Amino acid sequence: MSLKKAYLLIFIILVVDQISKIFVKTNFILGEEVEVLSWFKILFIENEGMAWGTEIPGAYGKLFLTLFRLVAVGGIAYWLYDSVHNKHSSNHLIIAIALILAGAFGNIIDSVFYGVIFDDSHQQLATIFTDQPYGTYFHGKVVDMFYFPIWHGILPSWLPIWGGRDFTFFNAIFNVADMAICVGVGILIFFNKKAFNK
Structure with missing residues (x-):
């Protein structure tokens, strides 16, 4: 796969990811x-950007997470570039890296910019490009x-342990970027021999 095709895949995922997020953010109140279907719902939530809404404590936790992600995305972008220019790299590997990069970058856009372009979603529909943003850059x-x-x-x-407890399968709430990361990682795990054939 060429670098141009990999970039096109990343671009398409980013566009779908951001359109879906902006639509939900401007048409749903937080928690709506x-x-x-009985087993599929659109439920608007927001989180600080880690898996399952985990937060890094402290005043600079969110900033640290966002900066770490930017460095990680730089590393993944180099991995993609290097893999495309390595004639022995398989399409499985290049597609997987492109999906992971697109997903990581999609969530970084939220972390870096959403705090300054949207107002609050609590008990109201958010407005894009507002003059009363809910946060700051990187937050x-x-x-x-x-x-x-x-x-x-x-x-x-x-x-044992969970017996008698209320339980929901599958209770994670995610977005298009998260799906791209999961599919990319899944390709690396389940098609390991094809991805790393050399």
Whole structure:
């Protein structure tokens, strides 16, 4: 795969990711939910940018996370460039890296810019390019919306640790960028021999 095609794939993912996030951010109030199917919902949440909404404590935690991600994206971008120019690299590897890079960059856009271009989503629809932003540069929140509660119920009491507890499978809420990262990592894991054939 050429670098131009890899860039096109990244661009398409970024456009779809940002359009979906901006649409949800400007048409949903934080916490609002729309049921598409019984097992698929659009649920608008925001997080600080780590998996499952984990936060780094301290005044500079969010800034550290965003700067770390920028460095990581630079490393992934070099990996993509190097892999494309290495004639022995497979298309599986190049596609996987491009997906991971697009996903990481998509969430970085939220973290870097959303705090200064959107106002608050609590009990109101957010406005884009507002004069009353909810944050600052590098302190934006990542928008998530896809929710697949495939099964919800009480686990059998005979199960160790979780028995008798309320449980939802699958309870993660994610976005297009997250999906791109997961698919890219999945390609590296499940098609390992093809991705690293040399």
